[in-house]
Structure formats: structure tokens, C-alpha cells
Amino acid sequence: MSKEKKIYLSEKDMPTQWYNIVADMPNKPLPPLHPVTKQPVTADALAPLFPMELIKQEVSSDRWIDIPEEVQDLYKIWRPTPLHRAYNLEKALGTTAKIYYKNESVSYAGSHKPNTAIPQAYYNYKEGTKHITTETGAGQWGSALSYACNHFGIDLKVFMVKVSYFQKPYRKMLMNTWGADVIASPSHLTEAGRKILAEHPDSPGSLGMAISEAVEMAMKDDNTKYALGSVLNHVLLHQTVIGLESLKQLEIAGDYPDIVIGCFGGGSNFAGISFPFLKGNFTEGKQTRVIAAEPASCPKLTRGQFQYDFGDTEGFTPLLPMYTLGHNFVPDNIHAGGLRYHGAGSIVSQLLKDNLIEAQSVKQLETFEAGVLFARTEGIIPAPESTHAIAVAIREALKAKEEGSSKNILFNLSGHGFIDMAAYDQYFSGNLQDHEVTDAEIKESLSQLDKIL
Numbered sequence: 001m002s003k004e005k006k007i008y009l010s011e012k013d014m015p016t017q018w019y020n021i022v023a024d025m026p027n028k029p030l031p032p033l034h035p036v037t038k039q040p041v042t043a044d045a046l047a048p049l050f051p052m053e054l055i056k057q058e059v060s061s062d063r064w065i066d067i068p069e070e071v072q073d074l075y076k077i078w079r080p081t082p083l084h085r086a087y088n089l090e091k092a093l094g095t096t097a098k099i100y101y102k103n104e105s106v107s108y109a110g111s112h113k114p115n116t117a118i119p120q121a122y123y124n125y126k127e128g129t130k131h132i133t134t135e136t137g138a139g140q141w142g143s144a145l146s147y148a149c150n151h152f153g154i155d156l157k158v159f160m161v162k163v164s165y166f167q168k169p170y171r172k173m174l175m176n177t178w179g180a181d182v183i184a185s186p187s188h189l190t191e192a193g194r195k196i197l198a199e200h201p202d203s204p205g206s207l208g209m210a211i212s213e214a215v216e217m218a219m220k221d222d223n224t225k226y227a228l229g230s231v232l233n234h235v236l237l238h239q240t241v242i243g244l245e246s247l248k249q250l251e252i253a254g255d256y257p258d259i260v261i262g263c264f265g266g267g268s269n270f271a272g273i274s275f276p277f278l279k280g281n282f283t284e285g286k287q288t289r290v291i292a293a294e295p296a297s298c299p300k301l302t303r304g305q306f307q308y309d310f311g312d313t314e315g316f317t318p319l320l321p322m323y324t325l326g327h328n329f330v331p332d333n334i335h336a337g338g339l340r341y342h343g344a345g346s347i348v349s350q351l352l353k354d355n356l357i358e359a360q361s362v363k364q365l366e367t368f369e370a371g372v373l374f375a376r377t378e379g380i381i382p383a384p385e386s387t388h389a390i391a392v393a394i395r396e397a398l399k400a401k402e403e404g405s406s407k408n409i410l411f412n413l414s415g416h417g418f419i420d421m422a423a424y425d426q427y428f429s430g431n432l433q434d435h436e437v438t439d440a441e442i443k444e445s446l447s448q449l450d451k452i453l
């Protein structure tokens, strides 16, 4: 057994194909439905929004999909990412478990999001797209896509949730530095934005509203496409480089995980770290437990309903089969902005429905406690989103200690928290609170959905 603290792969051992879990799922995800006709959407209906190659990936059931060489080349700017053994954290917990983490914070944007930003910009460039619109919450997705679009000569407009636009100016500045145009949403640039502002002039915005604005602008212009940073099948697909690398790195360490954990917003980094290990469960008889870590204030997996729902507030997107709290649900303003999304991707939702994965929710104070312990033991300051995965890893490591068992735990460190230090500051000054949603609030929000399932 290796005693290394960090396991690196060489560039020549990087994956050359993405893994498409749909090929191995016992029950395939249900199809997306047209928002008006409620019939399964055709590839043609998606063509105004996405390049054809991404639409093909969205509906593909091929097990492996080649990563274009130009994309592999750009990945090499920061990939392969290191896999660490968290010896100091293990020691602090006194656990009998081994804790490994995959460090996706080393990318240019400081998170896993560039893994899909690069291929999305690439396929758009190949098909002649000149402009892309997108939305961003705290700004992680917008900054990942800004660099990627700039590299391929595509002009990018980012609708940034208004409250974050003013509270998190640094991410806006990152996007501007990489060449993107950033607009506070809701804005006067779109009908959706004008409608929301007419009713609520002081609206702080939400991801659902920003998606409506970005989608509307792309629908209305033939030269403009739209890009999404999570939820969709092709996004989850691109993120599987995380787990594929981890699998090889753990092989070098001589280990295989008993438990794999990822934090959960729309499901992309969770899918990235876990799908290659679920493949082991589906095709090689492995029995790895896979756990999604979500915030207690936005608990779609643990307390939501499996339903067809929209991805945005205005109902412009196709209806997706998902665990949801309802597209009008507005979660509390926790610091893990990337996890404040009402729904979940349809692949991950199907896996949860079939009991092939698990979910746990974590309250905000427990996540910061875990994040600070991680920072003080391993040195890296985690993003508020990533602290959810750390908190669940700590729960499982303490459980192993109680049982005296020697579990191998792997979690994904989805990003660093350098631009989120105000959140840590609030935690230290005692100004952070736990929020939990009541059953009545969830019921009320879900009652607004058309019941299709």
C-alpha cells in the first residue's frame, strides 16, 4: 500500500473518452417534454438553443464518447487533478477510515465547472456559434464559461443573479477579465426580465429567473445559443473525467472506495465523481455506496417530489423528470449559492428513485464547521458548496470509527473558497444561521406544479 499524500496521473494517462452512465442504467431516464405540448421533445426543438453535437450527447446511450483532441489539450492546462489522502483530517477525527479527496479546485476558475465549459464552447465554435448566453448564481459557472468562450472567439453574455452581482463583485470582475459581458438579472434586456421587474421592481433575482432571461435571448436570435452549467445529461457526461481519473489514482494507491460523496446543486460534480464507480456497481458487482450531499435549506433529494418540472421560473425550458421542490421555490440565502437550485438532473433523479444512490442533507453551521476543520487540517479552504461533501465524509468517517471498521471514503472537493471568504467571516462572527424549510412550504410550492407523473 502506498503512503503517498497526493497521487498524480501523468497527462498521457488522462481519459480520452467520457463515460455515459445511461448505457448501464437499469431504468433509463424519462424523456424531457415540450413545455407547451407536453410531448417528448425532438432534437429539432432543442436546435435553437444548443449545437447538434451536444444535443446528440444529451440523448445518447453510447457507453463511451470520445473527448475531442482540442478539448483534451485544453483540459491539460489544469488536468489531471491530484487525488489526496487526507491523513491530517483522518488523524483529527481519530477515524479508522481512509479519506481520499479529488481536488477540482486547481482549475483556472477554482472549481470543476471548466470540465464542461471547455467542451460546450468547443462544440459551439465548431458549429459556427458567434454568441452564447448563460446564467450564473454566485458566478462560478459564468467565470468557467467566460475563459472557454474567449478562447474560441465566442462572445458571451452572462445573466448574473442580481443579489450576487452586488454582493460578489469579484466573480463579476473575473468574468470581465476573461472577456464576458455581465448583466444583473432580472434586467430590462428581455421580456421575462421586464415582466418580473414590473411586478417586483426590487427583485433580488434567482437562478430560475436568470435562466429564463438567457434562454429567451438565445431563442430570439439565430446566431445566439445558450449554455447550462449543470443538470443536463451532456453536462454530467463531461464531468465524468473526475471519477475516471480518481479510479486510476485509487488503483495506484491500491484502494477502491466503499463510499463516494459529492455535494449536490444540479448534480454535475456529484455525477462526475460517482458515475464511474456506479459503473463498477452495475457491471462488476462492486457495492460502493454513493451519497449526494445537499443543503437542508434546499432539500430536493431528501424531501422533494419526483415530478416533471421546469428548469426556470417562467417555464421556457423543457419539462424534465426530476426530484424538485417546484420551480417557484426560492431557497434561503445560504452561502453555498451553487446548491440553491430547486431541481436535479433527470439521470441522477432516476438513480435516486431506483435506490441506486443515497442523499443526505446538511445544515449550514455543520457545513462550515466541517469546512474549517478541513482548512485547519488539510490546508485548503473549501468552497461553501464543497463543505457539504466534507461534512458528509466526516459523518461517515465518525460512523466507521464507532463501528471500528476500515472504510475507504472518497469525496469530491468541487472548489476552493478564496472568493467566498465573507461567508467564513460571518461564520466566525456568529452571524450565520441554520435554515430549515417547513413541510408546509414544500407542499405549497409543489402544489403549483402540473401533475404529469
Ligand SMILES: *Cc1c(COP(=O)(O)O)cnc(C)c1O
Pocket (backbone or CB within 6 Å): 111, 112, 113, 140, 141, 229, 230, 231, 263, 264, 265, 266, 267, 268, 269, 270, 338, 339, 383, 385, 386, 414, 415, 416
Ligand atoms: C456550481 C458548483 C457546485 C454545484 O453544482 P453541481 O452541478 O451540483 O456540481 C458545487 N460546487 C462548486 C464549487 C460549484 O461551483
